[in-house]
Amino acid sequence: MKKIHKYSFILTVAFLGLFTNSCKEDFLDRRPVGVFSEDALKTKSGVNGILIGAYAGLNGSMIGTGSSAGADVNTFSNWVFGSLTSDDAQKGADVGGSRSNIERYEIAADNTKLDDRWRFTFDGIARCNDVIKMTPLVSAFTETESKNLIAQARTLRGLYYFHGTVVFGRLPWIDEKTTNFLQPNERVLWKEMEADLKFGYDNLPETFTELGRFNKWGAGVFLAKIYVFQKKWAEAKALLDVIIATGRTTRGVKYGLLPKYHDNFRIATQGSSADGEGVLDAQYSVNDNGKGYNGGLGDNLNFPHGGLPTEPGGCCGYHVPSQDLVNAFQTDKDGLPFLDNPNAQEVKNDQGIESAAPFTTYQGTLDPRLDWTVGRRGIPYLDWGLHPGKIWMRDQAYGGPYSPKKNVYYQAEEATLTEGTSRQLSANNVRIMRFAEVILMAAEAEIELGNLDRGRELVNQIRSRAANPDGFVKLPNGTPAANYVIQTYKTPWANKEVGLKALRFERRLELGMEGKRFFDLVRWGIAKEVLNNYLAYESTKRANLKGAAFKDHSGLFPVPQRQIDATKDAEGKPTLSQNTGY
């Protein structure tokens, strides 16, 4: 017996001894699968891909994981912070929800929508910084390639900074060299944005085969916009003169206005060979395996409400134009807008009228751009038939009688140019910058500099295009859908004030519902007066605005509390400071 046990023991030891080679470290090395290390991307295609990632922010939905986190407030359409905060539009839909406090200027610093915008802004910046940092590390790049990449990234970075600046004002400066991310927000970063955009303007090529890239002129336009925001009128004029004279789109099309106003908001014409107006689009795309995130997720609430195939988008009745905006499109017998008190008379609407009940559309004279900007009863809604009024409204009693229109796709495009799983996502680009705005910026600079005639001439270019009868909304029988009367300013403006008033009004008409109005009002310094007048008027129509007031500090939104909390230094003192009034 003893022997047997000895043997079994020896055998056991021998068995164990067979396996004494150690591979322990391999066993404990578990690398993630399906992802890319920084080293793996230090190649030409890697850095190019990171740049694509930086562009990807333009579709407004790059942060967060798994949900639509913040796309509504991050999108470059700026409908939340730039439009429903203005006299253009309201939140709409129905009572409650999470944006009422924004349109009522009651947002608190710990509102997550602020944090979403902040994180989005700096994620865009971080992506650009990655490109700027990594490009020099790839020796395979020629100097030209390298400069091109860095210039695109810096231009984009300037744009992301601007996207954050209009909301928060002062921002901390983070660039490719930053290692300590606890930077203070001491001032508005005009200087830095200028430097980035100037770099792009000086170094970018004029054309690219890919439509969506920033070219030299695109960078120049945003540089001009930064000048305009700073009231650097001389610099703006000088730059805009060059751009207007020689600027071209990425595809090499000379900058110019599309013949028809609405072509800006049609998938078919955006970026076409005739499109000299698209300076920078958020290039939306659908059915591309991106789960719709590349298809205008941020604006997916902004469709007539319904859910049937006959109802565009089908949801959710947000971002509704105001009566105040609709009134602004009234024209006088000369085809000019009522610059003073346009609310004196109202464009009739179908508030409170069932869709089945008869309704006659307003017969007064109107700027034709109204019906490409606002969906209203009795007017063709693209190819969706006549807008039926109340049945497309989520809760007309609350949200009013109007629908947004510029972000809507055509029925003919359904399923091919809308996402398979959601009709509210389409390939209809947001025009972050179009040449019409370039002309208006130039006009503004000219007027500010006292060149009233040149300013008027530029404004009239805009109005002339709008006056193209081919571009009017037409009824099925081919006649204009409403009584459109629009003319250019034929008489010289009496003075700069009149000129400015006309210019500012024109900006509102031309760029209505495009998310720029609030920021314009703030930079002009007239937000409080204009918006409180608007609230006084509009709240007689819409209960949701009753009691709301624009306060002295409401021109900027609060720095997210979460970010202030996240930037405490060793002593517990935050490096970020809150905007006044919050």
Place this chain on the structure above:
Amino acid sequence: MQKKITNPKILYDVMRVTCTQLFLSLLFCGMTLANKVHGQEILNQSVSLNFESIELKKALSQIEKLAEIKFVYSSTTISGNEKITLKAKNTKLSEILHDILTPFQVGYEVVGSRILLKKQINEVFIPNEKSVSPNLPEKIDLSITGKVIDETGDAISGVNVSIKGTSRGVSTNANGQYTVSVPDAKSVLVFSFVSYETQEAVVGNRTTINISLKADIKSLNEVVVVGYGTQKKSDLTGSVSTVDMKQTLSRPAADVSNMLQGRVAGVVASGSNQPGGNGYVRIRGISSFGSNEPLVIIDGVQTSGTNSLNPNDIESMNILKDASSAAIYGARGAGGVIIITTKKGKANKTQISYDSYYGVSNVTRYPDMVNTTELGDLLWKQQLGAGITPTSSQYGKGATPVIPDYILAGTAGGLFEGNPLADPSKYVYEQNGFYQIVRANKQGTDWFKESTQPAATQSHNLSASGGTDRAVYNLSLGYYKEDGLQKYTFYDRYSIRANSEFKLGKKIRFGETLFGSYRLRQGSTDNDEGSPWSQAYRMQPIVPVYDINGNFAGSKAAGTGNGQNPVAILYRARNNNERDIRLLGSLYTEVDILKGLRFRTNYGIDYNNNYNTAFRDVNPEHSEGNFQTSFSVQSGFQYRWTFTNTLNFEKSFGKHDLKFLAGTEAVEYKREQIGGDRSGYYPFTDQSFWVLDRGNPVGQNNTSSIASEALFSTFGRIDYSYDGKYLFNATIRRDGSSKFAKEVRYGNFPSASVGWRISQENFMKNASFISDLKIRAGYGVVGNDQIDANNQYSFYRSDPSRSFYDIGGSNTSTVAGYDLDRKGNPGSKWEETATLNLGLDFALFNNALEVNLDVYNKKTSDLLVQILRPGTEGDFTAPFVNVGNTENKGIDLMLSYRGTGLNRELKYATSVNFSAYRNLVSSAGVDFFTNSTRNSPVSRTVTGQPIGMFYGYVLDGFFNSVEEVLAAPDQPGLSKTSNASALQSVGRWRLKDVNGDGKVTADDRTFLGSPHPDFQMGFNFDVAYKNFDLNMFFFWNYGNQIYNNTKWWTDFNGFTGNRSKKMLYDSWTPENKNASLPKLDINDNISNARPHTYFVESGSYFRAKTVQLGYTVPSKMISRLGVSKLRLYVQGQNLFTITNYSGSDPDLIDVGRGDIGLGVDHGRVPNARQFLAGINMTF
């Protein structure tokens, strides 16, 4: 080497290390080779000896050497003065022992390779003179039969029934019955069984002797499963709680976590409120900001989640609570360890048992919401409060709200009878021309009641066990079905258990455990704010469940918000399911290499394969609904294998008792998943079309992922005791984890503990009322690596939805790009928890009163935290970094008292357990939040406070007048620019200027409450009288707060939906300034915009968890049916709850949002009241 063959590599390594320890052990034990006998065989070996007036102790130690056995006894059993004389030649050991021990009233019992000596004190049956007939004829082989039961009347199988003074003996069968032949009436039968007090009975003139054995809870040989082995309870020095499985299993529960609630001091547990969901178990508070889940070891296999386990298969469940007991699990031990062993067979005749119950559950607490009329009133008051002429798409425009007859016809609402729009002939329920007509529910739909149901639960368990002395087995089949409280949901579990063990010769044992289950969760499993339960308070009462033609109605009616008909959600999800197959098993071999030296190798695997499908059906009745459909499939497998090799060595010399353990362990986890979805199924939406290929290929999605983790460990333990009085234990484990970078991959986790059994000291001998008294102290360090496996790595992703862009303007395609997905922290290392544990165990009055007290101080350092990073860094998954320390100080106290009365016909036992801990973040490193609610984060973990404190503003009453507003300090949402604007704030809450700086800002936020209870207590009462038994279990949770986030929806202008009665009846008015809620004002976006004290409520509750009444049918009534035991019972669960909490259930475990967001109520189905009836049968 190639990557693929990982397993052999680790095998090499494990073996290498094992060998090292093997040699060490061999040196240690001195290489004595000899025959090793085991169990009963010990008694049958023949021994020759010759004792001449020798001390009994010396005699025993000589026998130890001769027979290679080990006697275990205490100094009370054998004092040292006994002398014996004995001569024997080739005599059976059993006879020798009988001869030398009987004179001193010492009995013996074989446990493993040891022989336990103990005083014989119980002589249950003393026949009186009359019963013994003096003329009883002498009979050879008098046959005695009988049955052995325990105190609750259950038959005990395998009881050793021996005839005193002989080696003859039998065991009881599965029914507890035995038949034994005795030489004469004077024979004495000895009944002995592990964990029970041995009893003797003189045969007398009886032919039937039934015995009730009394559980010997303090018996020396009660064995507790500890890490990689067992320990006698008396030798324990760490804090180990044993769950009384017999007691626990007599009260049915779906899941282990359900069974644990309130049962064990120091363990906080709660079952899932959803059938088949994961429960929640936390041991001794929360010390980590990340995962605090205890490690679960089932038959030596590391697993997570016990929800598929069949509770009936559990033989024992032990909980290692302190570091000195858990340190043997090193890196995985910080959350405590639950060791579960499943039932093995016993060498016996086959025993078959069947256990079953059927029960019905009901929701008993519903939120108190307004009805249709009241909602109209509320809408009117809200608008009037905002200075608006009231109007509603449904209730009209008049001075008072008017309930319409129809809320929807086409798209019109607020219609009355006779309106041509509501002509039923217009009704179309198709995508083209959809025209729905819905009547108003004038009384009001109670959406909670409509979407819930009385839920049936049934459980069936059939098991068979038995075996021979060479092989034993345990087989069981289980079926469990639980209907959800929400309609159209249920959970099915089929399980099978097959455990067996074989002996190969005398020294080698093979065994396996195998558990297989098939689980099906059907219907909606959503348990968050989008869940059907939460939708129930987002649906207005005016909306009926169905339209005029029986299709679902919903919020498509104007003005009714965007809630979703919860009945519709549930109905449409009724065929969605999650299925999985789990195999959890182990194979082991034990080899007795030398005397006292045992090698064990154990390979176990927990394998899971799942397949989930979900269909999104049309929902045109929903405000945001449509006819879009999609179908998704997700499938994957995961496994975790654990390969353990240990050497155990035991040796006693003199009064010294030494145990030594060394081992290595490797664990690998892997998960691979794929998923896909397509859309465009309408109008072919029924289940017969549910395949991906049927959907539209345009816009299809597919994904796959792989993740793996590995752990490699070596460990050792020494147990030493001197004279059974002084106990010492030390362990060390070294773990290497793949989750950490090479440089910091390894951690060492040592522990040591000591114990002193004071009751064994001579000076305690006279205190006979003290049955046991022990003090313990232990200190140890355990680790926690529960972070994302990729934490050390930084990498970019290529994600079509996040980093791709249509740079070419194609409209339907994108160019691939990259963006930073994760920033890694290669410096992250183990969280370490050091625990000091002091324990006191004592038992009085022959163990009738038992007290176990533990106090502990648990300090966790290098906490792994995903800290809030400034947004300026960009958006990526932030790594866990080691910051901060936490402390948990606490007390676990267990008191139990057992007794009998009424001539032993009444038996009762009562126990109370008490747990309290105080949690403190001694250093958070930085402030951080949880992203726990829809709006602002409400939980904050910060230095100097407990983890996850609620944080926000303090309400300071209402502004009762314009003057008060104008005089008030500036605060968020307050406008004082004019009297008119100030008027708007009258009736709203005033926020408190906490820091007194004259204005209310973010700096005035403060801590509003703690999610941690002051204490939890469980009260258990057992009473048995004759054949009846009654058990009552109460649970008391005291002192925590709950952040009731459901009020955001029900008490304010959140989303349009339904509102609470409180909002209508107890909002501020000039007449009711002492209200609960601010003035009704439809434009009030202020009052719920920030976290504040209104949301914080007391979470204390006292709940009657279980009351059970059982009846055991007398065996004579059933024995002819072949049934040896039949017990019937009825039980009530959650019979009543005393609480002030206004939400649906204060037993709130918010699984899925993390422990630092603890105690936030996002709306969930409450625990139900359940009544059930059950049966336990043994054949």
